[in-house]
Amino acid sequence: MRRNIVHEGSRNLSYEIREIVAIANKVKELGQPITWENIGDPIEKGEEIAPWIKEIVHETIDDSRTYGYCDTAGVPETRIFLTEMVNQRSGGTKITPDDIIFFNGIGDAVAKVYGFLKREARVLGPSPAYSTHSSAEAAHSGYNHLTYKLDPYNNWMPDLYDLRNKVKYNDSIAGILLLSPDNPTGAVYPRSVLEEILKIAREYDLFIITDEIYSHIVFPGYPKIHLSQWIEDVPGIAMRGISKEFPWPGARCGWIEVLNRKKDPNFSEYVDSLLAAKRLEVCSTTFPQMVIPKVMGDPRYPQHLRHRASIFSNRADELMEHFRGCPYIVLNRPGGAFYATIMFKENVLNSHQTLPIENKKVKEYIETIVENAPPDKRFVYYLMGSTGIVVVPLSGFQSNYPGFRITLLETDDTKRNWIMKTLRQAVDTYVNS
Numbered sequence: 001m002r003r004n005i006v007h008e009g010s011r012n013l014s015y016e017i018r019e020i021v022a023i024a025n026k027v028k029e030l031g032q033p034i035t036w037e038n039i040g041d042p043i044e045k046g047e048e049i050a051p052w053i054k055e056i057v058h059e060t061i062d063d064s065r066t067y068g069y070c071d072t073a074g075v076p077e078t079r080i081f082l083t084e085m086v087n088q089r090s091g092g093t094k095i096t097p098d099d100i101i102f103f104n105g106i107g108d109a110v111a112k113v114y115g116f117l118k119r120e121a122r123v124l125g126p127s128p129a130y131s132t133h134s135s136a137e138a139a140h141s142g143y144n145h146l147t148y149k150l151d152p153y154n155n156w157m158p159d160l161y162d163l164r165n166k167v168k169y170n171d172s173i174a175g176i177l178l179l180s181p182d183n184p185t186g187a188v189y190p191r192s193v194l195e196e197i198l199k200i201a202r203e204y205d206l207f208i209i210t211d212e213i214y215s216h217i218v219f220p221g222y223p224k225i226h227l228s229q230w231i232e233d234v235p236g237i238a239m240r241g242i243s244k245e246f247p248w249p250g251a252r253c254g255w256i257e258v259l260n261r262k263k264d265p266n267f268s269e270y271v272d273s274l275l276a277a278k279r280l281e282v283c284s285t286t287f288p289q290m291v292i293p294k295v296m297g298d299p300r301y302p303q304h305l306r307h308r309a310s311i312f313s314n315r316a317d318e319l320m321e322h323f324r325g326c327p328y329i330v331l332n333r334p335g336g337a338f339y340a341t342i343m344f345k346e347n348v349l350n351s352h353q354t355l356p357i358e359n360k361k362v363k364e365y366i367e368t369i370v371e372n373a374p375p376d377k378r379f380v381y382y383l384m385g386s387t388g389i390v391v392v393p394l395s396g397f398q399s400n401y402p403g404f405r406i407t408l409l410e411t412d413d414t415k416r417n418w419i420m421k422t423l424r425q426a427v428d429t430y431v432n433s
């Protein structure tokens with residue numbers, strides 16, 4: 001090429017959750033049946049959509065407007081509906097329909113939110129990190145994503161000392177990102193933690209981004225707190241969507257709620273640029289937007305959410321039971337979403353450990369790919385070769401802690417029990433090999 005056409009940030013685009021699929025497909029080709037535990041798609045794992053939600057979807061498609069473009073920010077009635085929901089939450093910061101902007105899923109919102117930030121302005125996010133955010137933020141800046149630590153020895157809560165210091169000593173940081181419930185850890189932050197983060201944001205004049213894709217999958221006994229309920233007067237963006245809670249990930253439908261836009265002209269101008277960027281694409285998907293008020297406004301919806309949260313909560317208990325007494329790992333019971341992170345304790349892993357692999361060709365392949373692999377990836381590859389279970393290594397979530405993420409999505413009770421039991425056996429066997 002006459003000019004180098006590769007973007008500076010391109011090397012930061014990685015998504016281990018999907019990248020591991022290429023390896024798993026190869027293992028499958030060589031004869032090892034695969035059990036996918038890598039991706040957070042409830043549909044893929046056999047969840048059936050509630051019949052009443054399907055009925056609403058069917059009825060809505062009869063409305064010819066679902067076939068057309070909609071306003072750039074989204075369908076006006078839906079934005080009014082969502083605005084009322086935000087404003088009805090007790091003690092919440094108030095918004096107007098102009099503060100709701102639709103995207104083709106949070107994935108699209110993430111690309112715009114980081115992509116249209118000034119290059120020198122950085123957003124500090126958690127580690128372990130969800131790759132969509134960390135990769136997009138890193139790609140926007142051309143540098144590695146900046147992170148604060150989540151503490152495995154404190155239920156994966158943010159290390160507030162680390163967070164404060166990162167902000168204090170790096171004045172390029174303009175915003176703080178948090179996910180609650182979190183992916184990959186499933187941690188749900190109590191109000192006291194959120195208020196500490198708010199203090200830091202206010203003190204250093206930062207904005208806050210929350211990813212609330214799992215905010216309606218919070219297990220019994222854990223707090224359900226939206227950004228609008230704790231942000232007070234600080235500018236912020238909450239990202240919401242229907243991928244996980246209807247669940248309807250294939251709809252590619254999500255939105256942002258902009259909070260306290262008027263409090264800062266620079267923040268307001270930035271939000272204008274997000275809408276301008278969306279305008280170049282005309283609009284986001286109309287059809288799912290038209291479904292949202294009908295489903296979320298239905299009297300059956302709160303029970304639907306409670307029911308699903310309790311299912312995942314019970315599966316979290318099953319997982320804890322399977323790993324009870326395991327001396328090699330740290331496993332914090334998740335409080336929401338549908339993931340759990342199993343972290344290996346320090347000095348537990350080495351580069352000689354293996355798992356037995358019966359299939360000779362698979363064994364040969366695994367033995368070649370584990371060379372120079374990070375310690376947790378080595379375990380994940382052996383696990384795949386030996387059992388066919390595909391999990392995501394924690395090092396793929398920009399984490400220095402070795403471990404792996406599994407989902408709580410398997411709907412078949414027998415299969416789920418087998419997955420959890422096999423994982424426990426694999427950890428014990430690998431560490432002692």
Ligand SMILES: Cc1ncc(COP(=O)(O)O)c(C=O)c1O
Pocket residue numbers: 040104105106107108130132179182183211213241242243249252253254
């Ligand atoms: C934390 C988090 N945010 C966003 C998404 C993707 O959301 P969407 O389907 O709306 O793009 C995911 C998907 O796994 C996720 O885990």
